[in-house]
Amino acid sequence: MAATEIDMRPMSLPAESSATPKAMPIAMSVRDLRASYGAASVLKDVNLEVRERTVTAIIGPSGCGKSTLIRCLNRMHEAIPGATCDGDILLGDRNALALDPVLLRREVGMVFQRPNPFPTMTIAQNVAAGLVLNGVCDHAVLAETVEKSLRRAALWDEVKDKLDAPGVGLSGGQQQRLCIARALAVEPRVLLLDEPCSALDPIATGRIEELLLQIKDQLTVVIVTHNMQQAARVSEYTVFMLMGEMVEYGLTRQMFTKPTDKRTEDYITGRFG
Amino acid sequence: MVTAVFDRARRVPGSRERAGDLLFRLTISGVAGIILLAAGALAWQLARESASTWKSFGLAFLWTSTWDPVSDVFGVLPFLYGTAVSSLLALLIAVPLGVGAAIFLTELAPKRLADILMFAIELLAAVPSVILGLMGIFILVPGMRALGAPYGVGMLTAGLILAFMVLPYITTITREVLLTVPRPLKEAMYALGGTRWEVVRGVSLPYARSGIVGAVFLSLGRALGETMAVTMVIGNTPKISASLLAPGYSMAAVIANELAEAASDAHLSALVAIGLTLMVVTIVVNGAARLMLYRLGSRK
Numbered sequence: 001m002a003a004t005e006i007d008m009r010p011m012s013l014p015a016e017s018s019a020t021p022k023a024m025p026i027a028m029s030v031r032d033l034r035a036s037y038g039a040a041s042v043l044k045d046v047n048l049e050v051r052e053r054t055v056t057a058i059i060g061p062s063g064c065g066k067s068t069l070i071r072c073l074n075r076m077h078e079a080i081p082g083a084t085c086d087g088d089i090l091l092g093d094r095n096a097l098a099l100d101p102v103l104l105r106r107e108v109g110m111v112f113q114r115p116n117p118f119p120t121m122t123i124a125q126n127v128a129a130g131l132v133l134n135g136v137c138d139h140a141v142l143a144e145t146v147e148k149s150l151r152r153a154a155l156w157d158e159v160k161d162k163l164d165a166p167g168v169g170l171s172g173g174q175q176q177r178l179c180i181a182r183a184l185a186v187e188p189r190v191l192l193l194d195e196p197c198s199a200l201d202p203i204a205t206g207r208i209e210e211l212l213l214q215i216k217d218q219l220t221v222v223i224v225t226h227n228m229q230q231a232a233r234v235s236e237y238t239v240f241m242l243m244g245e246m247v248e249y250g251l252t253r254q255m256f257t258k259p260t261d262k263r264t265e266d267y268i269t270g271r272f273g
Numbered sequence: 274m275v276t277a278v279f280d281r282a283r284r285v286p287g288s289r290e291r292a293g294d295l296l297f298r299l300t301i302s303g304v305a306g307i308i309l310l311a312a313g314a315l316a317w318q319l320a321r322e323s324a325s326t327w328k329s330f331g332l333a334f335l336w337t338s339t340w341d342p343v344s345d346v347f348g349v350l351p352f353l354y355g356t357a358v359s360s361l362l363a364l365l366i367a368v369p370l371g372v373g374a375a376i377f378l379t380e381l382a383p384k385r386l387a388d389i390l391m392f393a394i395e396l397l398a399a400v401p402s403v404i405l406g407l408m409g410i411f412i413l414v415p416g417m418r419a420l421g422a423p424y425g426v427g428m429l430t431a432g433l434i435l436a437f438m439v440l441p442y443i444t445t446i447t448r449e450v451l452l453t454v455p456r457p458l459k460e461a462m463y464a465l466g467g468t469r470w471e472v473v474r475g476v477s478l479p480y481a482r483s484g485i486v487g488a489v490f491l492s493l494g495r496a497l498g499e500t501m502a503v504t505m506v507i508g509n510t511p512k513i514s515a516s517l518l519a520p521g522y523s524m525a526a527v528i529a530n531e532l533a534e535a536a537s538d539a540h541l542s543a544l545v546a547i548g549l550t551l552m553v554v555t556i557v558v559n560g561a562a563r564l565m566l567y568r569l570g571s572r573k
């Protein structure tokens with residue numbers, strides 16, 4: 001079954017797996033990132049490198065700052081009143097904090113914990129929303145991109161006959177894939193996902209993991225997850241965070257077999273968190 | 274204590290509760306019935322009092338524009354026109370302003386400033402309409418004249434006063450519904466690379482549209498029936514003019530002005546007929562609003 005295929009994935013990496021992902025250039029890097037909500041400091045000097053066309057998982061106990069970290073990456077963090085961040089975030093070799101956040105977000109897409117399709121839009125309009133923002137209004141181009149994005153999000157076969165139905169009429173899992181399609185439609189270089197499967201059942205989760213493994217051939221994925229198996233199944237790299245600090249960062253296989261930090265080991269083996 | 278709560282929750286409704294329930298239901302139905310009855314009686318009374326007008330002019334009363342109490346020839350059209358045009362003018366001015374102000378207050382203004390402005394706007398809603406009428410006479414009318422309007426009073430002046438009057442409704446209700454737009458939806462649009470304006474246009478306004486439509490119709494209802502302020506600035510001339518700067522008349526205004534000194538029974542009857550027309554118009558507008566809200570609601 002599909003699930004078994006996914007489970008096999010980390011093991012099917014070549015034995016020299018450490019060599020394969022390392023060869024990838026760096027898509028985003030974070031240096032000495034601090035973030036706070038008003039007076040409450042939430043991230044302390046986080047350093048991180050996200051490699052192109054890989055999946056990086058961020059794990060850690062609730063409240064450790066995972067969401068805050070990825071929301072810094074596309075600067076959604078600063079949309080919250082009182083929230084600030086400083087340090088350096090590079091997208092390729094550009095300083096992300098100096099870019100126009102609107103333009104940055106067109107290159108760094110995001111999928112949220114709860115599926116949030118636009119309730120007043122149809123399925124097709126939801127997928128096309130980002131393109132319309134970019135000023136695309138050619139119907140042929142829009143239709144083509146809608147189909148392509150829905151296919152990439154593994155949703156096309158289920159919705160191709162009802163593209164004009166409201167997006168909120170889909171099931172939770174379908175809605176989440178719709179949101180992924182919506183994010184993919186603008187061809188981002190990096191896709192951030194914040195616990196995208198936490199509201200979904202195992203089958204819907206399996207579908208999304210499968211599609212992540214497919215799309216990472218074309219873009220960089222950063223996923224926050226509470227599910228250790230999920231991190232092991234889909235990611236090449238894992239970041240372990242604890243109380244706003246990045247405790248350990250490395251190859252997933254390594255981290256799950258022989259973590260260097262005692263706290264990582266405790267968390268992974270379920271001794272706390 | 275905890276068990277007591279559970280006991281109460283689990284208790285099977287006894288005959289005493291059922292009697293109370295019945296009493297409650299009867300009272301509520303009674304009150305609702307009285308309201309309906311009163312509305313029905315009012316309409317019936319208006320119809321009866323205006324029967325002679327309907328008898329002598331028939332439905333042509335609705336589209337004749339002579340208003341001549343001396344020779345007892347009556348038609349409602351100039352008043353219908355005045356009421357409709359001044360109210361629509363008011364909406365034309367107040368809707369963009371009010372929606373714009375609401376967007377500013379929710380999306381752009383710092384919270385402190387927004388709170389102060391909201392307070393001022395709510396205060397405006399509490400100003401009695403006769404005071405607004407005075408303001409019209411002392412400020413708006415000379416202002417219009419200075420800008421070249423021949424009389425100062427007129428349809429546009431009435432529209433402006435009405436716009437001023439309904440602006441608080443549109444602003445407050447629109448702001449209220451804009452505040453209910455779920456944050457995740459707005460974030461979804463921001464995350465796609467939407468600007469603030471694109472988020473407002475693509476997410477907030479569509480989400481809030483049924484509330485805004487409701488506010489517009491509520492305002493229309495108010496504007497149609499507004500008497501005092503309109504009477505003070507519309508010019509009170511039963512004539513249909515192409516120019517919005519020319520004086521006109523409205524249904525509510527003519528009733529207020531002429532009822533006390535109606536020259537004849539026919540005149541009185543014609544004024545009541547205007548009242549009935551106004552009531553029907555308001556009910557139709559409100560019905561249309563309900564229908565539209567219902568449609569929008571079921572589409573969402």
Ligand SMILES: Nc1ncnc2c1ncn2[C@@H]1O[C@H](COP(=O)(O)OP(=O)(O)OP(=O)(O)O)[C@@H](O)[C@H]1O
Pocket residue numbers: 037040042060061062063064065066067068069080
């Ligand atoms: N809007 C906010 N205002 C103030 N504090 C916040 C806000 N959002 C998060 N925090 C605080 O920041 C810290 C990190 O939150 P964050 O949401 O990043 O955690 P998380 O790792 O994503 O947790 P979870 O796994 O539960 O989603 C928490 O202590 C939280 O209380």
Ligand SMILES: [Mg+2]
Pocket residue numbers: 066067068194
């Ligand atoms: Mg989180």
